[in-house]
Amino acid sequence: MSQGLQQVQKQTQTLILAPQLRQSLKILQAPALELRSAILEELQNNPLLEEMPMDGVSIEEKATESERDDSPDTSTEENKEMDFSEDFQILNQLSEDWKEHFAQENNNNVYTSEDAERRQHFFDSLVSETSLQQHLMEQAELLEMEQETFQSLEYLIGSIDDKGFLTAKPGDIALMANLPFRTVVKAHELLKTFDPPGIGCSNLQDCLIQQLNLKGRGESLTVKIIKKYYDLLLRRRIPDLARKLNASIDEIQRSIEEIASLDPAPGRRFSEDNNRVITPDVKVYKDDSEFQIILNSDYIPKLRLSNAYKELIAKGTLNSKEKEYVQDKMRSGKFLINSIEQRQQTIERITREILKHQAEFFEEGVSKLRPLTMNQIAQEVGVHETTVSRAIANKYIETPFGVFDFKYFFTPGYKSKDGTSVSNTSIKEIISNLIDNEDSSKPLSDQEIVNILAKQDFKIARRTVAKYREELGILPTNLRRRYK
Helix, strand or coil: CCCCCCCCCCCCCCCCCCHHHHHHHHHHHCCHHHHHHHHHHHHHHCCCEEECCCCHHHHHHHHHHHHHCCCCCHHHHHHHHHCCHHHHHHHHHHHHHHHHHHHHHHHHCCCCHHHHHHHHHHHHHCCCCCCHHHHHHHHHHCCCCCHHHHHHHHHHHHCCCCCCCCCCCHHHHHHHHCCCHHHHHHHHHHHCCCCCCCCCCCCHHHHHHHHHHHCCCCCCHHHHHHHHCHHHHHCCCHHHHHHHHCCCHHHHHHHHHHHHCCCCCCCHHHCCCCCCCCCCCEEEEEECCEEEEEECCCCCCCEEECHHHHHHHHHCCCCHHHHHHHHHHHHHHHHHHHHHHHHHHHHHHHHHHHHHHCHHHHHHCHHHCCCCCHHHHHHHHCCCHHHHHHHHCCCEEEECCEEEEHHHHCCCEEECCCCCEEEHHHHHHHHHHHHHCCECCECCCHHHHHHHHHHCCCCCCHHHHHHHHHHCCCCCHHHHCCCC
16 A cells, blocks of 8 residues: 555535524523623624514514505605604704703813812722732832842742741742842741731741731740640641640640631632622422512513614615625524523423422422433423533522522432432531530541431432531541540
């Protein structure tokens, strides 16, 4: 077989999504606020689409009434409607009147330097959230120091991580910044006196000690625990600490409580706030004895096709290219309107099925959440499982017990001996309640929790309990023990 470039004809079958189908899937998957942005973008690109006002029904009624009026001389009325000369004259007159009004106002009220200062003060008052580096530099600028020390301090502040720690060694910083080592060390000690307390330390251990030093607790039992027996502290070996420091259990316990009151990451309070506002797409509430479902359509503009372009096609005044363009935009607009309506219907049907399967949850709360899969809902609604996945993506539902992600209701679960199904979310809540009500001096082990669940007819492995406990952010048994 000879080597070289060759042309080979090959026939294959591939699945390609049409642009309209892609748009439909995008509309189905988008939450309410993102959908609004997509619709507003389409309004800019499609001249045939119009956004209906809040009183859109009355406008449409007026439009239908005007269409019903049969007039013998329609051409004359259309010409009158298209004649805007009187309207333009009125607008021009209003524009001249406003110009004269503002000219008089400007003559009476001269813009002075005091007005400029007030305006500048207003803009200066609009401040954004201060970053950690800005907060530290503001403190550094208030101190009197040599130029090299200020440069070292500036370099150190720029090297601090989000938690407020300086992980790089002063020697390495001196080499990288080409600054004297002694000056960098001096600047580092100065930095550790800044606010917030504990800033600029190399690790958590030094951070806790520095915070206690600034409080005047440098010779306390708490500092001794952190300095000499940090490993025992992390493992919460309270009896060992009491024996080695010749202190009582209560004294060690109070020191641990003091350590818990310190800030383990002093720089985190200046980190960027990534919290976002959640807008529920669906609201479920109980009205008398029945649950009601309300879709959130406040952020979704109501669309319609412009009658003006329909009339242009009906009159036959457009050439072939213009007519083709208008018809194409009309088809695109109709498809968008139908896709939005289908999206709302799909979400409502899925919510109704969730309400049917999770009725006990909406009545009593999380403890009654039942196992549920997307495949079950897909079969009930009559769509594919991937359609359900897209429909609930990034969407939230408001319930009598709070706002939940739609995916929250789809969880695996366990069956008891009597056949009752319970979701893993409910099992987590049971574990959390057991630990909340345990004796702090004798906390429950994972195996003991397994035995308690077994008495309630739930057979769960110990490693599963440990996994759920870690997901709940609960410490292991030895770290939860409190000595009396």
